[in-house]
Amino acid sequence: RKPEEEIILTFNPELAPWHMLFAQAEEFERLPPEKKTKVRHHLQQIIVVLTRGMISDQLGFVGVAREHFEIADLKEIYRRRIGRGKIGGKAAGMLLAYKILREPQPDDPFPFADRVVIPDSYFIGADVFYDFLALNGLYRFSDQKYKTREEIEAEYPEIQQAFMRGRFPEGIVERLRRLVERMGNAPLIVRSSSLLEDNFGYSFAGKYESVFRPNQGSPEENLQALLDAVRQVYASTLNPDALLYRRQVGLVDYDERMAILIQRVEGRRHGRYFFPTVAGVAFGRNPFRWSRIIRREDGFMRIVFGLGTRAVERVSGDYPRMVALSHPHLRPEITLTEIKKYSQHFVDVIDLKENRLATLPVPEVLHPRFPGVQWLAAVEEEDYVQPLHFLRPGLPSDRLILTFDRLLQETDFVPLMKAVLTKLERAYGRPVDIEFTVEIHREGRRPVPIVHLLQCRPLSRRETRPVRDFPAYVPQEDIVFLTTRLVPDGVVERIEYVVYVDPREYGQIPDQTIKREIGRVVGRLNRRLEGRRFILVGPGRWGTANLDLGxxxxxxxxxxxxxxxxxxxAGPEGTPEASYGTHFFQDLVEANIYALALYPEDEGAIFNRAFFENSPNALPDLLPEDAPYARYVRLIDVRAVTGGRLLEVIMNAEEEKAIAYIREYKEP
Structure with a gap:
């Protein structure tokens, strides 16, 4: 019997036009199974070429994507792409995760195709960014990344104004006009999706803009608002935080291009307001355990009521629900006072009547007749929190506390999220984090949470930290601090300097201008101490927008x-919220900076106030112009105050213990 001839490609896929690649791949996919097996290698090559050209050329991403994307998937992405170029990291991560979840596997505990969806999405290709720069003479700013920090910060407002005056190519405007007509008055979000975002090494979490557009004007008004949002995202490629982050992680020479992800906002209309029932961020690993029974490998969530902005940013005076996926019923707070205080008090919504984003007190939105309120809230009784098992129409809204207890404990939401994270981790070969919203549907009387996947990225390998045994004995006078709460794994050696913002002095400052300037002093110390080994110690929440909290x-x-x-x-604001899961925390992770909370008044904790408050302050010597702030900011030269010794911090998550102590080091 004569063997069948091998099917060969008659063109080079790397050089062929895309329409030829799509046509050839579709022809291969129509073959009967026995013949399709013989061309699988050709088909995979075409998928890789199209993926690299249209989605991402990050090799880690491509290696996973070629096992999951089919030609139909790529053709749909191509249909939804506006302009030339790749669709960027954020869009790529969402699409790949969605495809992975939809592929049924024998051990799937859920029908993911029915329980996980993605928003209606369109993409502006990254090459349109080049066209925008060229059309408006904005290439003159392309060397910003090589300027000093002071120049970058001083010139950014001018750059923003120049970008906001920019024009778009007519063809792009026309495509966006048709998109606006297609979307009608559905609220939109315009999200950055740069070529560096959400890749396998660096997350760029929160570095670039995402802009909500309520989309409630006339078609022309909505179009202009959409164009302004794209301009705003484009300008954010040159914002100081992004450029300095790129410099710090060795990506300053990379030719960063910005693609745009335009999505219909997931949620429902409630009167004049539009928002999702639940939004949040979930992680495949949980670095903070407030109980020893919590399993880190099961993951972690931060969830909120309303738009997810309050889940991924540190918002002053407000708290998301922190969920250990291994034990969702456990929470750090116990008493009614604690549960009420460390709950969500404000909600971000889209005000359809005013055509703007709004922040409202929760009682103005959540009430006893709100759909699904029993899964979201509990009732404040005299000295305890009562689950809301039945609707109580006459109940005052201000007695409702957002606990999410019944959603977490009496629906399959937590098992679903664990299964999503597990399946994605298996495909990616490492843990992931995802952003999502949730709507609660009903099948008869049974609540069915539906997850709307917004974003997925692999967690950085920087989150794997070394563990070391604690020293057998440390003299009491050499201990600088000891804590037993929310401890990660890690070791920080040979610390030469401690920058200490005195919490008590800071809390007594009446002038917000002084508090704002203290942040700038810290920034100047950060620059001046470059190349030296130092740590920052200060009050409450670092990175908060509320100057009274940190x-x-x-x-x-x-x-x-x-x-x-x-x-x-302890004070009027109590203890700070753990920052894990916020974009600020992601900055720390990606920069390999350890985050640690100290609770000096905890039983068993040690805080050596004499070391922090009585050591000589080197700030006036290092930064004479900042001497007026020496009362609030102390720079401790560890060698100088310890006779040549240095500081070491050992953190052990399993033992829930971290110790900082003075020790001798042999000269390297």
Whole structure:
């Protein structure tokens, strides 16, 4: 019997036009199974070429994508792409994760195709960014990344204005006009999706803009608002935090291009407001255990009521629900006072009547007749929290507390999220984090949470930290601090300097201008101490927008530090919220900066106030112009105050213990 001839390609896929690749691949996919097996290698090559050209050329991504994408998937992406170029990292991560989840596997615990969806999405190709720069003479800013930090910060407002005046190619405007007509008055979000975002090494979490557009005007007004949002995202490629982050992680020479992801906002209309029932971020690993029974490998979530902005950013005076997926019923708070205080008090919504984003007190939106309220809220009784098992129409809205307890404990939401994270981790070969929203559907009387997947990225391998045994004995006078709460794994050696913002002095500052300037002093110390080994220790929440809760700093102010430590003395604002899961925390992870919270008044905790408050302050010597702030900001030269010794911090998550102590080091 004569063997069948091998099917060969008559063209080079790397050089062929895309219409030829699509046509050939579709022909291969129509072959009967026995013949299709013989061309699988050709088909995979075409898929790789199209993936690299249209989605991402990150090899880690391509290696996973070629096992899951089919030609029909790529053709649909091509149909939804506006302009030339790749669709960028954020779009790529969402699409690949969705495809992975939809592929049925024998051991799938859920029908993921029915339980996980993605928003209606369109993509502006990254090459349109080049066209925009060329059309508006904006290439003059292309060398910003090589300027000093001071120049980058000073010139950014001018850059923003120049970008906001920019024109788009007519063909792009026309495509976006048709998109606006197709979407009608559905609220939109315009999200950055740069070529560097959400890749296998660096997340760029929160570095670039995402802009909500309520989309409630006339078609022309909606189009202009959409174009302004794209301009705003384009300008954010040159914002100081992004450029300094790229410099810090060795990506400053990369030719960053910005693609755009335009999505219909997931949610429902409730009167004049539009928002999702639940939004959040979930991680395949849980670095913070407030109980020893919590399993890190099961993952972690931060969830909120309304738009997810409050889940991924540190919002002053407000708290998401922190969920250990291994034990969703456990929470750090116990008493009614604690549960009420550390719950969500404000909700972000789209105000359809005013055509804008709005932040409202929860009682103005959540009430006893709100659909699904029994899964979201509990009732404040005299001295305890009562689950809401039945609707109570006359109940005052201000007695409702967002706990999400029944959603977490009486539906399959938590098992579903664990299964999603597990399946994605298996495909990616490492844990992932995802952003999502949730709507609660009903099948008869049974609640069925439907997850809307917005984003997926592999967690950085930087999150794997070394573990070391604690020393057998440390003299009491050599211990600088010891804590037993929310401890990660890791070791920080040979610490030469400690930058200490005194929590008590800071809390007594009446002038917001001084508090704002303290953040700038920290930024100047961060620059001056570059190349030295130092840690930051300060009050409450580092990175918060509320100056009364902590020091306002951004990534550009802290990227040289080895650790960022939050000191939580009891006071009017209580203890700080753990920052894990926020974009600010992701900055720390990607920069290999350890985050640690100290609770000096905990039983068993040690906080050596004499070391922090009585050691000589080197700030006036290092930064004479900042001497007026020496009362609030202390720079401790560890060698100088310890007779040549240095500071070491050992953190062990399994033992729930971290210790900082003075020790001798042999000269290297």
């Amino acid at each position: 020091v306002r700093v951004g990534y550009a102010d802290i990227y040289n530090t080895l650790m960022l430590i939050e000191v939580a003395f």
